[in-house]
Amino acid sequence: MAPRAAAKQTETDTTGVVPDLETLIGYNMKRAYVAIQKDFRAALGEGGLSPRTFSALSLVVAHPNISQSSLARMLGIERSGLVAIIDELERRNLLTRSVVPNDRRIQALVATPDGQLAYHDTLATVQAHEDRLLADLSASDKDTLMKLLKKIRLTDREST
Template sequence: MARTNPAPVEDESGIEWLLGYNLKRAYMIVRDDFRKQVEQSVLSPRAFSVLTLITETPRLTQSEVARRLGIERSGLVAIIDELEKRSLAKRTAVPGDRRSQALLATDEGCRLHARTMARVHDHEKVLLSALSQTEQEQFLALLRKFRAAHEEDET
């Protein structure tokens, strides 16, 4: 749970000023809180990401989902297998391309996604509460800008 007036970081060693270290520590906080708010038995963070993408953008191919989420295709297959096993998603044929499969969330998958998304919004609201509304918007905008600049480099 975030504090409204967080104490300054005590350790002023060089590691505190490294981008990777701070991103990793921030990610661990977000991931751990996600796991508390959304039990692993409901959806893992990766499964939630896949379900979100196929709920909001139906009929993407597995390759497109993997590319958009930055997940190896082999890892994605296991996530989709699990979503299918739980009747939350299904693979469908892509007209004109027998080698590709498109992904769709089932009705149950859409319902679970909506319930989980509400919990995720609540969890993020608490995590970001140490920042003002303007700082929250700036923080997310800067993260997206950083990602966009470096994801372009990867293509």
């Protein structure tokens, strides 16, 4: 077989070959994450909340008057990385920052009425996106997946 033909066959013939990469949990989790993120962004459309802004808004709705430091800790990100997220949510009139009376150095975050509405609308869209994406999994499969993902998350002691 000519070298060029052999190279072409090698590039396209993957039948029965399972690369080591396919056996790695981390690789498969990353690929699943990419698929979920792609569908998430498509479901929310142009101008919709990104996963990180939705996550931040969700926690602000659940914890009114949360400090920026607490929010960063709950999200598992650096406080400095949170600034752009908060700026975006504030620019979109979805949350407000206010100074805590006892400690003027701390900023409390509160969802605006528009933020509450955007959160609930986005949550419904995200739930529909997950239902569609995970339609081939049984309720038991979904429960098991969630339990396993939470176990993995708990290994990251810094974000708890």
